[in-house]
Amino acid sequence: MPSLPLPSWEVIEEGRSYLQAASLIVKHGDVGQWRPxxxxxxxxxxxxxxxxxxKDDSKPLNIKFPNGLTMYQGGVKSERGHELDDLFNRIPIDYKKLILDASKEISPDFELEQKLQKFAGYFFDxxxxxxxxxxxxxxxxxxxxxxxxxQVCIQVAPKAIQLS
Known part of the structure; x- marks a missing residue:
């Protein structure tokens, strides 16, 4: 199976597209669209x-290559759940440290863990x-x-590759 470096850039890009959509709504919408x-x-x-x-969720293609090469298709899967604080607590400790250190580097007084608790259910609830x-x-x-x-994810991604 292929290895998947963490954080998954594919998942980050997906998150960025939803954040960009939220920003566009705020910029061009009205108060009635603030909930979305x-x-x-x-x-x-x-x-x-x-x-x-x-985690890698690709499957090998059933094609025989003369040099023994295996090609894969598929994608990425991740933990289930929506609560931000719970998801953060499931992240392995080495990555958590990178996240918290990057957060402090970007904004020293930013209390990321408290903010994740405060906004834990915003998607689901x-x-x-x-x-x-x-x-x-x-x-x-x-x-x-x-x-x-x-910004934390963008800053952490190159450093985290060393942990993968």
């Missing part, structure tokens, strides 16, 4: 964290504002936290 923007920002953070939990278990008033600062976590 917060949900997308929460989902982007989920993906950023899952990039550190990704923010989606249906009419349900009794929904987050009532969403905090638009979730976008700032998502952008911070994006």
């Amino acid at each position: 923007a917060c949900v997308l920002a929460g989902f982007s953070m989920e993906l950023f964290l899952k990039s550190f939990l990704a 923010g989606r249906y504002g009419y349900e009794k278990t929904a987050i009532g008033v969403l905090d638009m600062k979730v976008l700032e936290v998502a952008k911070h976590l994006e």
Whole structure:
């Protein structure tokens, strides 16, 4: 099986696209679209964290090559779950340290773990504002936290390859 360096750049890029969509909504939408923007920002953070939990999910192609080469197709899979603080706690300790160190380097006073707790359920619990278990008033600062976590992933990726 191929090895997959962590964090998975493919998963990070997916998270970045959701964060960009959230930013576009805030920039060009109105207050009525802020809930979807917060949900997308929460989902982007989920993906950023899952990039550190990704695993190779490719399958070998059933093609015989003369030199014994094996080609694979498929993708990446990751841990299930939506709660940001829970996902963060599942990340291996060496990667967690890289994440926290990068966060402090980017913004020394930024309390990443506290922010992940605060916005833990924004993707799952923010989606249906009419349900009794929904987050009532969403905090638009979730976008700032998502952008911070994006920058952390970009900074950590080259360093993390050494751990893989």
